[in-house]
Amino acid sequence: MGLEEKLPSGFILSTVEQAAGLARKSSVFPATFGLACCAFEMMTAGAGRYDLARFGMEVFRGSPRQADLMIVAGRVSQKMAPVLRQVYDQMPNPKWVISMGVCASSGGMFNNYAIVQGVDHVVPVDIYLPGCPPRPEMLLDSILKLHEKIREEKLGVNREEAAREAEEAAMKALPTIEMKGLLR
Numbered sequence: 001m002g003l004e005e006k007l008p009s010g011f012i013l014s015t016v017e018q019a020a021g022l023a024r025k026s027s028v029f030p031a032t033f034g035l036a037c038c039a040f041e042m043m044t045a046g047a048g049r050y051d052l053a054r055f056g057m058e059v060f061r062g063s064p065r066q067a068d069l070m071i072v073a074g075r076v077s078q079k080m081a082p083v084l085r086q087v088y089d090q091m092p093n094p095k096w097v098i099s100m101g102v103c104a105s106s107g108g109m110f111n112n113y114a115i116v117q118g119v120d121h122v123v124p125v126d127i128y129l130p131g132c133p134p135r136p137e138m139l140l141d142s143i144l145k146l147h148e149k150i151r152e153e154k155l156g157v158n159r160e161e162a163a164r165e166a167e168e169a170a171m172k173a174l175p176t177i178e179m180k181g182l183l184r
Helices: 011-025 038-046 081-090 102-106 136-151 156-172
Strands: 030-034 069-073 096-100 127-129
Touching (some): 030 038, 030 081, 127 136
C-alpha cells in the first residue's frame, strides 16, 4: 500500500511533465538564421527595448549544437536550403523552428526559381510569423506561443504517440483548395 494507490490516476506523471515543460520553455536557446531584412527585426528583439532575456533567451547561439530554436528570418535561396537543413540536423532534440516573415513562410514577393517557396519545404516549422518585415513585438508574441506549445508537450513514449496522432490528423485534414466558406 504505497503512495501511488492513494493518489488519483496519473497525478505524479502529469506533474513531472508539467515541471519538465516549465523548465524547457524557460530555457530555450535560439540559433539565428538571419538571411534578409527580417534579421534586423530579430536583432532588435534581442536588444534592450524588447529584451528577450525576460524569457530566458538572452544569448543567440552561434553553434547549432547549443541551440534548440531556429528562427529563420528572411528569404531562403535554393543554394542556402541545404545549409539550413544541415544546421537544423545538427541541433539537439527537442528542437523547434519559427519561420519569421512572409519570405521565409511562403517565398513572399520572390516567386522565382531561386527562392524556396516556404521554408517548410526544407525543415518542419512550428510557428509561422507573418509580416514584411514583422515587428519585434510580433516575434515576442510568436515566442510566447511557442513557449505554450513547449510547455504542453508530452514526454517519452507519450510524446512520440502525440506526434504520430498529430501527423495522422494532418494527413486527414481537408486541403485548403477544397475548403468552402470565407476562402471561396
